[in-house]
Amino acid sequence: MDDTAFSSLPLAPALIANLKSMGYAEMTAIQAAALPRALAGVDLIGQAKTGSGKTAAFALPALTKLNPRDFGVQTLVLCPTRELANQVSSEMRRLARYQQNIKVVTLCGGQSIGPQIGSLEHGAHVIVGTPGRIKDHLRKKTLSLARVNTLVLDEADRMLEMGFVDDMETIIAATPRSRQTLLFSATFPDNIQLLSERFQNSPERISVAVLHDKQQITQRFYICERSQRLVALEKVLIHLQPAAVVVFCNTKQLVRDVCDFLNRDGVRAFALHGDMEQRDRERVLIQFKQLSCLILVATDVAARGLDIEDLPAVINFELPRDSEVYVHRIGRTGRSGKLGTAISLITDAEMFKLKGIGEHLENTPKIEAIEHVPDDDKGLPVPAYVTLLIQGGRRDKLRPGDILGALTGDGGIKGDSVGKITVTDNTSYVAIERTQQDKALKSLREGKIKGRKFKVRRS
Structure with a gap:
């Protein structure tokens, strides 16, 4: 039997049939590595690139343990952002369709807590949420985690980066020590190892290839003067003619500056950063996914939870400080076997970053002058x-x-x-x-x- 087939796993026939109806033909690398161990009940610490299918890697083991007749919370999934929590909730509901009456509740900030309390009064099998709002419910005693048997920390590195460590400790302390804990992280800084040591029981570490197929994503690096970077970005956008593109910046202020520049020139660019109201963030993401906005300018933290299945291009307006973040950024394009383009604008002062990226990718990046990008007069495409x-x-x-x-x-x-x-x-x-x-x-x-x-x- 094919060891990448879901039928090779000890899953209910109805669940396998549901997976087939959802288009899950065979397991991805992270699923094949994680699912047998997670289904056996061991704690896992997993690393995989964006778009690798990790939601199913933790959702399937959690769902198989649910008792549908018990409306106490049995699975808790913590996510860094509301966008990611909504995405995970949606996928878990689809995966849970093989059995009736499984209730998945999303608990995030940026929305009224009243309706959430009302929903919890009727019970829930699965809770997916952000640490701040989960902690609010614990404080109000509107949520009990005493029957949790599966705890998932999704994108744990970003939760730590966003300052949620105290909230996470409070929440985890409210769950039984006998739980199974599945931790997933795109990167592995030292504090992730410390988190694992504190809250997991002899975890097995799983890491699948985080480097991207060279044939899948075309990477280009253009050098320019710092003062010309905005003009260089516009030149690249006009030449690229993207159907959709995410432009990454390292700071919120730079996101604003880039959007202001592009919008002054008549380009419809939307910003996505942490200072925005949740309602505005949600609206921007929806319009980008609906292709009524072609250019999204974002910080790394704000872009977490952004899941575009067919994103043709990403642009690094400036290189990130960490090589793994670069890999994570470009991994948003070239998914599901499709081709993608990743373009980076660099200055002389960033050459040390480029060296680190080359070492991480085990490949020496080819640098081109921005003048090598052809001058086009066709303008940027208008959203369809x-x-x-x-x-x-x-x-x-x-x-x-x-x-x-x-x-x-x-x-x-x-x-x-x-x-x-x-x-x-x-x-x-x-x-x-x-x-x-x-x-x-x-x-x-x-x-x-x-x-x-x-x-x-x-x-």
């Missing part, structure tokens, strides 16, 4: 889609199919003119081809969705 915002969401019982039906039915919009539809608790977002935006906006404003009127505007 516009996002419309509907003031109604899951709490109004709206589903993506309801919105699609309203547009393609009475609205007269062709189905292939409708892009991604995202429904949140209170708001829904629908991507419409730019040429159809006025017709779609008029239709939604004048018509009804599920027999009700909703306010609609361009986002």
Whole structure:
């Protein structure tokens, strides 16, 4: 039997059938390494590159241990950001479809705690959340972790980097010592080892290749003067003509500066950094995923949880201070067998960073002058889609199919003119081809969705 087939694992037939229906053909490297050990009940400390499938690597063992009749919290997943927590929750709900009545609750900051308390009153099998909000619920005694048998620390390095260590200690202390602890981290600084030693029981360390296939991601390094870096970025963007691109900066202020420069030149660039309100961060991420915004300028911490399956390019406006962070950045492109491009702008003062990256990649980077990028006069591409915002969401019982039906039915919009539809608790977002935006906006404003009127505007 193929040892990368999910059927080679001691999983319920209904779970294997569900995996097949979700398109899980065979295990990824991290899944093949982690799942047999995690299913055997041992603690793990795992390292894998972005997009490696680690959510299934910890979700499947956790789900197999759940008792559906016990609505006490049995699995707790801690994540550094709300975006990642929502992503993990969504995937765990899909993976749990093989058995009925499994309740996954997301607990994050940036939203009212009242509805969360109401949801917890009815019990939950799985909690996914950020340390700050989980600690809030523990303090209010609205959450008990006394029956947790699986604890997952996802992207533990970022949680430590963001200053969550005290919150994590408080939360872990509220779980049984007999639990299984699965720790995943993209990088392994010394404090990760210390965290593991404190909270895990004889963990096995699993590390799959973090270097990227040279044929999968084309890496280019362009040297320029520091004072010309903004102009160099615009030149690269115009030549690259990306369908979508993430531009990484090392600081929040630089994110603002880059966005200001690009937007002054008529480019629609969105910022993503830690000082933004959670609602604004969510809106930016949704529009980027819906391709109504092509350029996202972000810090590393803010970009955690950003999961774009088919991101064609990333640009390092400046090199990160750590070589592993560079690998993590470029790993956001070239996923699932697709080709990707990673471009880095460097100055003379950053050559020491480039040397470290070369040693880490076991390859000497080729440096080119920015003048080697052709001068193009075609300008940057305009987003093919516009996002419309509907003031109604899951709490109004709206589903993506309801919105699609309203547009393609009475609205007269062709189905292939409708892009991604995202429904949140209170708001829904629908991507419409730019040429159809006025017709779609008029239709939604004048018509009804599920027999009700909703306010609609361009986002």
